[in-house]
Amino acid sequence: xxxxxxxxxxxxxxxxxxxxxxxxxxxxxxxxxxxxxxxxxxxxxxxxxxxxxxxxxxxxxxxxxxxxxxxxxxxxxxxxxxxxxxxxxxxxxxxxxxxxxxxxxxxxxxxxxx
Numbered sequence: 001x002x003x004x005x006x007x008x009x010x011x012x013x014x015x016x017x018x019x020x021x022x023x024x025x026x027x028x029x030x031x032x033x034x035x036x037x038x039x040x041x042x043x044x045x046x047x048x049x050x051x052x053x054x055x056x057x058x059x060x061x062x063x064x065x066x067x068x069x070x071x072x073x074x075x076x077x078x079x080x081x082x083x084x085x086x087x088x089x090x091x092x093x094x095x096x097x098x099x100x101x102x103x104x105x106x107x108x109x110x111x112x113x114x
């Protein structure tokens with residue numbers, strides 16, 4: 001993971017590689033790589049804009065898809081917790097292979113203790 005912070009910006013990338021190494025021999029082995037570049041712009045009162053599509057590449061089949069998105073979220077205190085929620089529509093801007101998504105909605109909620 002690489003992260004760079006500035007007063008109103010948070011940017012970085014998360015890189016992962018997964019490879020199957022156990023399981024039945026009659027199953028296909030899996031090997032994928034993902035890159036998740038992210039950019040977050042912090043606004044006032046806990047609001048933020050975000051873009052964080054995860055690019056996925058199947059190393060074995062050479063299938064891939066690259067989404068681009070723009071979402072909005074808010075982090076706010078509720079009692080003894082900080083609740084962070086967001087929604088980010090993502091469109092696939094490049095892909096290769098069958099059954100790749102054309103559009104997804106990425107959303108989440110996290111609850112943290114103060």
